[in-house]
Amino acid sequence: MLKSLYENDRITAKRSKEILNIIKRHNTVTRSQIIDRTGFTMSTLVRIMNQLEANGLIQVTQTLDTAMGRKPALYSIHPEAGYIIGVEISRTFSRIALMNAAMDILKSHTFGMYSNITPEIAMDRIIEWINNYTKEVSKDKLLGIGVGAVGPIDREKGIMMNPVSFSATGWENISIKNILEQKTGLPTWVEDGVDLGAVAEFQKGCGVGMEHLVYVICGVGLRLGMIINGKLYIPHRGRNETFGHMTVKLDGHECSCGKKGCIESYVSFTAILDEFISEIKHGKSSVILEKIDFDLSSLTFDMFCEAAAMDDPLANKIIQRTASYLAAGLINVNNLLRPDIIVVGGVLIRKCRKLFDLACNIFEHEIGRNNILSMGCFGEDAVMAGAGSMVLDHYLK
Ligand SMILES: [Zn+2]
Numbered sequence: 001m002l003k004s005l006y007e008n009d010r011i012t013a014k015r016s017k018e019i020l021n022i023i024k025r026h027n028t029v030t031r032s033q034i035i036d037r038t039g040f041t042m043s044t045l046v047r048i049m050n051q052l053e054a055n056g057l058i059q060v061t062q063t064l065d066t067a068m069g070r071k072p073a074l075y076s077i078h079p080e081a082g083y084i085i086g087v088e089i090s091r092t093f094s095r096i097a098l099m100n101a102a103m104d105i106l107k108s109h110t111f112g113m114y115s116n117i118t119p120e121i122a123m124d125r126i127i128e129w130i131n132n133y134t135k136e137v138s139k140d141k142l143l144g145i146g147v148g149a150v151g152p153i154d155r156e157k158g159i160m161m162n163p164v165s166f167s168a169t170g171w172e173n174i175s176i177k178n179i180l181e182q183k184t185g186l187p188t189w190v191e192d193g194v195d196l197g198a199v200a201e202f203q204k205g206c207g208v209g210m211e212h213l214v215y216v217i218c219g220v221g222l223r224l225g226m227i228i229n230g231k232l233y234i235p236h237r238g239r240n241e242t243f244g245h246m247t248v249k250l251d252g253h254e255c256s257c258g259k260k261g262c263i264e265s266y267v268s269f270t271a272i273l274d275e276f277i278s279e280i281k282h283g284k285s286s287v288i289l290e291k292i293d294f295d296l297s298s299l300t301f302d303m304f305c306e307a308a309a310m311d312d313p314l315a316n317k318i319i320q321r322t323a324s325y326l327a328a329g330l331i332n333v334n335n336l337l338r339p340d341i342i343v344v345g346g347v348l349i350r351k352c353r354k355l356f357d358l359a360c361n362i363f364e365h366e367i368g369r370n371n372i373l374s375m376g377c378f379g380e381d382a383v384m385a386g387a388g389s390m391v392l393d394h395y396l397k
Helices: 002-007 011-026 031-038 042-054 119-134 176-184 193-204 241-245 269-281 301-309 313-337 347-351 353-367 379-395
Strands: 058-063 073-077 083-089 093-100 105-112 142-149 188-192 213-218 222-228 231-233 341-345
Touching: 002 011, 002 379, 011 031, 011 042, 011 058, 011 073, 011 379, 031 042, 031 073, 042 058, 083 119, 083 379, 093 119, 093 379, 105 119, 105 379, 119 176, 142 176, 142 193, 142 379, 176 188, 188 193, 188 379, 193 213, 193 222, 193 231, 193 341, 193 379, 213 313, 213 347, 222 241, 222 313, 269 301, 269 313, 269 347, 301 313, 301 347, 313 341, 313 353, 341 347, 341 379, 347 353, 347 379
Parallel strands: 083 142, 142 188, 213 341
Antiparallel strands: 058 073, 083 093, 093 105, 213 222, 222 231
């Protein structure tokens, strides 16, 4: 039904899409809220909404109690209005999910992006899981594939251009859109993953009702997406990784970009592990050393987190230092953009909550305001939810 609505240019279809867009944007709305935003008469609105409800595109979520005792109904997008395949390609993992129109993840599969995972191997695995999931839903309701990948992205052509720091070789000029459309027959849209995370938190997460939101992914590097005046901001030349190369220490550590003192050279898996190993080589001790039989080459970031969880003084010192650099970067972003909220996500933060908490303390102390930093509502599902939202938006144009 969403597909036929998309192909229909008649006035009722246009009004239906306008109503669906308002419901999608606000999650749940009453009829009078829709009238306020559209100017439709109540009779027109009731007629169209009755059709949308009969066709399974919207549903009454709940009724509101008011002081007058009346109970206006709240409408939302019906979860079974359509199904979407979401794909996330990051430098640490890739994930494929089957989602409904309410962005609920019904099933998902994740695999690590190790040094043997070339683009060919990754795309084959992604296609295999997409084919598994598409068998489970009616073709009529399958809307397409939304991909959130590491930028820079050629959005029109759906190409991952020249991302850095993938473990395997060959990750450049990957025509994700072409490959997936040819192998699955489903329309595919590709966007920078960090932008999709921003969209998800803005539309349905902790940024609902706000106008300016910044979303940061911390992992192999640092990526930043932003919503300004209620709209996704696409940076110059589509590059979202420039935040990672913001200078936080003049003449500091050497960065992969060739400059010195970039925030990414202090806040990343590699930077933290390098610092940890360097301190141990300079004579510092850690509780984790016995566990790895003093073999520093076997040390992983998970082990570092384990040491931190055991209150290891060395791990704590490094987290404190890393948190101060992360906070400095976020304070600069805050002072520049004055967002309503800054959501900090990514595997680095999820594995090391202490890092976020310490950065948050420094941030709040320095700017004198609370509740600007958040870990978001979607957690590891943010990019996926944003990918689903992107596909749905296409059908509501
Ligand atoms: Zn740099």
